[in-house]
Each structure stands twice: as C-alpha cells, then as structure tokens.
Amino acid sequence: MNRSRAVRLLEAKLGPSKVLSEGAGLDAYVTDDSGFPGVVPDAVVLAETAEDILQTLAIAQETGVPVTPRGAGTGRTGGATPVFGGIVLALTGMRQILEIDRDEGLAVVEPGVVLADLHHAVEREGWFYPPDPNSAATCVIGGNVAENAAGPRALKYGPTRDYVLGMDAYLMGGRRVKVGRRTRKGVTGYDLTALLVGSEGTLAVVDKIALKLVPKPEHLLTFSLQFARTEDAVSAITRLIATGCVPRCAELMDEATLEVMRNAGNPTAAGANAMLLLEVDGLEAACEEQAERVAEACERAGALELLVAQSENQRSKLWEPRRHMSYAVRRLAQHKISEDVVVPRQRLGELLTGVRALGERHEIRALSYGHAGDGNMHVNFFWNDEAERSRVDAAVADLFRLTIALEGTLSGEHGVGALKAPYLPLEQNDELIALQRDLKRVFDPAGLLNPGKIFPTTHRAC
C-alpha cells in the first residue's frame, strides 16, 4: 500500500517522534473549527523544521499520498481537514519569531507562531501587526496566510495579504522557492506572494514569513452605538467615512444578535434593532477629532445611544458581547454554521432583510453580525436535529444566491475550504475555475496538496 509505505518512509526520514501513525492522537486531526467531517489521517507529521516540510512533501509526491497542511485548526471552512486522509502536516511546532527588525518595521516568523504572541511581541517594540481574526488567541500565522485572514481591524488596515512581503514556499515534491522580498516595495516578476496568500494551503506550504509592521497606534477610542434600523447603522458608517475618518473597526450586530445579547444580560436601548461598535485610532489629537466626527455622523444617522469607553476596562466591556458572540451563539442550538459573505456596504440592509426572509422561509433560525465597514457579515444558521439539515443547506444556498445578486462574494475571510467548494460555481464561471485549476496544476501536478478544497469535486483525489 502506498499509504503504509509513506508512513514508513516518514518515520525513517524524520524519526518516529515526529510522526503519529496510530492511536487516538490521530483523531484530533480529523476536522477543524468548522466541524467538517474529514477522514482519520494515515499519519500526522509534527514538523519542527523546514527540512521536515521538505521531506514530507517529497515523500508524499513519491508515494502519491495526499498532504493536508495544518495550523491551529481554527478555520471555519474545513481547510485543514484531511478529507481524503493521507498525511496531515502539522506546523504548530514551528513557532519561532525569527526576527523583529525595530528600525525597519519587519518581523520574520515561522508558520506556527500564534497570532496573539506576534501581536504582543511586536507591540512591546512599538510596532503593530493589524490582522486580528476572532481566533487571535489560538490561530497561527501560517493559517492566517493560507486563508488571508482579516478581522475587525481590516477596515482600516487591510487583510493579511497587505502585510506579507515574502516567504519560503515549499512545493509538492519538496522544492523550495523564495517568493517576494524583505523590502516594503518590489515588483520584480509575478506577485507570487499575493497568489499564495489566501490559496488555502493548496499551492505551497510556507515558512519564514516576512511581515510588514506599522507603528503601534498610540491612542484608541471605542464607541458602542445603537440604532432603530440596520440601514441607520450603515448610514452612520458611510457618513463617518465621508468626513474623512476611516474607523479601524465598524462591527454591526443585527436584531437577532441583540436579542441574544439581551438574553445574556446586556442591556440595550429601547427600540434598538442594530448595534455598532466603532473604533478609531492614531495620534491623540487625531483621535479626539475623529471622536467628534463619530458623534456627529452617528447623531445624523439617528443613533439611539452612544457610549464611549473611557478606560481599557470599559473598552473590554463594550467589546465583550461582540468578542464572545461566536462562542455564545453556539449555545443556541446543537449545530450552527457560520458563513462570511460580503456585499457592497450600501447593500447590507438588503442582505440582512434577505437573511431574515430566508430564515423564515426555511424555518431556520438565523442571526448576523460582522465587519459592516467592509460589507462582510457572519451569517449564522442554527439547528438541532439532523433532519433539519436539508433546510439549512437550502438556506445557505439561498444566502449565497442572494449575496451574488447583491454583487457580493461568498467569502470575506474564512475561505472556501471544503465547506463552500460546492458553491464556488455560483460566483465563478467554468472558465475562471478551469484557469485556477490549471494554475494549481503548475504547483502540484498530481493534485496531492490539500485536495478537496476550493474547487468542487465529485470524486476522491486518490
């Protein structure tokens, strides 16, 4: 058997301590935070060095066994799930921050560095690494690069792609190419760095990720606002940006989300059906000036209530409901699925009205919150009984069709993974999908690197 040969070769080359090949330990690698059902892998490689990556990809190619690269497994679309078994290449053991260049504003990290650890390390030096997905405390940079992770601060600062300058990329078969550079600017050759960011581990496994840093904002103000209507909240953001003030976050919680908050003991204003969390940052005088504009824009948009955090403690309090929402809503039902569609910001009202309607139509509880400034909403559907699953699937498909009709896109930051792969043709035509498959083939001719992701499949890869 190829697979047992692959396991034997891995043990021989890497040493048995780096290769899990039997026992309950393998079960921890079957799925990720999406719950997408994968297959128990034949082996898990606990990579500690780049050489381990190289050997694994060489052996996988030689034996024709698929490899699923894996960070912390916090992904929401099954991207790190071995849907065809084979080898899981676990990168969390490669967790060194190799360099922080204080003068240049640059960090070089291994793929297994926990995002929060990077945040703390660079902030101690006066620098700032903006991407902040909700899973920051546990997710790792390699996964962030694979998914082009974003988070609330992307509104002002952009997603992971905007910070990755260069990387060592390991291709199937065990070839290494250095893509990109250490400088903040550069256009020599094709932008392979940008192509690899967000490629969901299907093109290469990366190491020595050079990240651009920005100065740590020295001041930060947090506002919590409540509105009678979603449209008013969206109008507040649009008005604010039109004054020249781009907040670093503009998080929206819909009516159903507010109800969950109220049930958890968080008071909301009378008549409130939408809530906004806004943050502005920068130099101190700039924050004060922005605060005035926030107040004015929100008042004009009809805010029912405006709270400003006066201390770090208050700031945490304002954020608490939003930060815990992803976990809090899990208690609403046995199962939930969290989508992350994006529409032009001006069409958020239509999106949320549509979500309410399709929830009613399919009799599925729905609730939305997310990065409204970017038009990126996490739409959650809940169910208790597997019998309801077909109605959930119909609701998800309707959500995607609605998103496309509103000139939106299926994923803002979670990626396509295994979960959304069947829906890709709703957004992209055959020609575009074929072009991407052709590009994939250049990197991975046999289709062994993270198969079953992004592209719709009807048969097993091996």
Next chain:
Amino acid sequence: MNRSRAVRLLEAKLGPSKVLSEGAGLDAYVTDDSGFPGVVPDAVVLAETAEDILQTLAIAQETGVPVTPRGAGTGRTGGATPVFGGIVLALTGMRQILEIDRDEGLAVVEPGVVLADLHHAVEREGWFYPPDPNSAATCVIGGNVAENAAGPRALKYGPTRDYVLGMDAYLMGGRRVKVGRRTRKGVTGYDLTALLVGSEGTLAVVDKIALKLVPKPEHLLTFSLQFARTEDAVSAITRLIATGCVPRCAELMDEATLEVMRNAGNPTAAGANAMLLLEVDGLEAACEEQAERVAEACERAGALELLVAQSENQRSKLWEPRRHMSYAVRRLAQHKISEDVVVPRQRLGELLTGVRALGERHEIRALSYGHAGDGNMHVNFFWNDEAERSRVDAAVADLFRLTIALEGTLSGEHGVGALKAPYLPLEQNDELIALQRDLKRVFDPAGLLNPGKIFPTTHRAC
C-alpha cells in the same frame, strides 16, 4: 505570411479605421519612455471597445503573431515596446471612467483613463486614489495596473495593487474571465487580481478595472529638509515613523541631485548633502500633531534646515525640483538610464555610498533620488557617447549586485520589462523563474502576449 494575414483579419474584423498598418504612424509605437529599441510593428490596433481587445487576441492566437499591449507608453523598462514587432494593442482610446460610486468609495475605469483625470474626478467627489507615479499627467490606469505603479504616496498608502479589487481579464485567444470583485474584501478562490497586477501585460489585457478609493485627506503639510549626510535623512524618517507618524511621502535627494538643483538656481543650505521632502496628511488636528513630530524627529536627526509650506503655492515650490528632476536630469547628458532599486530603508546609506563608488569605478556620472521611506531609489546613470555604453552596462550590473547584497530587489515600481530582463537571474533562481514561466504558459501557451518581457530570452519568440 502570418503577419500580413493577421493584419488583413484585423482590418476585416475591426474595420480599417482602428488598424494602422503602414506609414510613419507606426513609428510612434516602436519604443516607450525607456527608449528601449523595439521593432516597427506590423499593425497597431486602436482599441475602442472590449470587443476590439477580444478580436485582436483571437486573431493573434490564430495567426501566431505576438501582441504587445500598450497604454500611454510612459514606462521606464520597455514594457510597452514591441520587441518582436507584430501587433501593438493600443488601449488609450478606451478612456471612460465608467462609474464612481460615492457611497461605496469605488471607481470602475477603462484601461486608457489618464491617471490625473481619475485623480481629479474622484477628488471632486471627496474621494482619493493614492497611486501617483511621476508621469501622472500622462500615464494611464492600464499601464499602472500592468506595472503595479506606485509613486511618492505609496509610503503611506501602498501601490496600485492595494487598490485594484477586480477586473475583466482578456486572455490570449480571446477568452474573458472576470477576476476579483467589487467588494472591499473577498477571498473566494485564488487572488488572480493580485497576480495580474504587476504582470506587465504578459498574462492578460484588462478592462473594467474596479478601484477602491479612500477619503480625500482634508489637510496636507509639506516639509523640505536638508541634512549633512544621507544617513541623517534616513534617520529622520526612521525616528518619525517610530513616533507613530507615517508620512505620506518621504522623498530623498542625494548629494549629486542637490548639485543639479543648485545649478538650476535652487538655493540649498550650507553643508547640505541630502534633502528630504516629507508630507503628512489627514484631519487637521492630526496634521498639526504630525508636524510637531516631524520637527522633533528631524531636529534630533540633525536637520540643517526645515521649511514648511504655508500655502498651495509654497507647496508647489517645494515640490518643483523633485517633480522636474526626472526631466531636468535628461539635460545632463545625451543619454540616461534610470533604475529603481529597493533596499531595506536602513541600508539606504550603504546603497548611496556604493552608487558613488561604482560611478567612480566605471567613470560614469551617477545621481540618485526617490522614495526613501520605502527604500526605493531611482539611480540614474548618464553618458554621451555610445562608446561609454559598456561601462554603463557594467555600472548597472554592479548596482543590481549591490542591491541584492543589501537584501534588496531590482525594481520597486518600474517593472522588469525588456530592459532588466537579462538581470532577473541576479535576484531569482532558476526554479523560481521556471515556476513563473509555467504560470505564464497557463495564460498564454504560445508565448504571444508581450513576449521578451520579464524573463531573459536568447532567441526571438517567433
């Protein structure tokens, strides 16, 4: 002959008014602003619609004749030069701004829109499109996308890539794929938009370019500073950024450039060997606060003189020498070549010292200025006599080797084009170049789209 057949087919399909196929008119398409010697094309297509692009690429593929897409021809590396003749696909006739969405902060443009026209159009609506290459008054967006153009403001705002959300991409043979999206965020599938930006017209011809806008900064301050040493000027930038203030521009002029300025009647401070132009922008209070930090950082770095523009008129005056430098230095000699290498900012001192040394070694006049905040310098070499050309080539090769030794990259914003293609292997190894050639082949199997660019060639494409 294939070529005459291609011309006949073009005339038949597009109508003779859109096809130049003889006469002196063709000569205008032989080179671009680099002066790189191309070949008189067999035909120039004056495209007016997307259908014209499609037909041209279909006929080129069918007849095996190369196509060189062309914007305004302001490129510095021969990217728009038909090095093998064939068809030049001129896109300056497609110059409609198709849409400016005021609420969303989005513009959709054809490739032939002049950058300055876009600047004015969006600024009238309170928005801002940051990329500002020196040729803004004449260059076009299609060329900016092809080269991933940047300019001084890229220090704070990033290059063209950071603003392109999606496009219609026309591939060889006449296939159209829509890449990217209209939303500000999105990770569905591979980031083909980012791959196409900066691909120098070798992968696709683009139309309907959707561009992200940012609010127009309502306030702007311009500073001119002089220093005794390059290192002091660089230290001023580093100190300033460390205070949390990222200027939107930080332009450096070296000793030789200052001499040109002095000779042109612009006074400089006694003992000055380096000059900085700094700009900060944003809300008014933020600019005032930034101005204090500029003054403090520059004083600590040993600035000899600091001027602040108090009016738009003064602002123009401070910029004048820098803006006209690219043209002013053309008068220094019969010929000049302008490189645009990038090094980590902290190594700019070493770069400029090295440039001086290699100018002396090869007895070639050299002069450097550029976007110091990004570490991106335009290094110019001058000569009068073709007999000197081999010494210039040796100086350029030495410059590139120095750049790589300083952990830099060969091009920050001009691209590789035809001029730098022979030097690509100094920065990228065979494996990386082969990978890019393979990607190129996916888009353009016969190698007919803008051949002779980026990759070193030893023989004609057809």
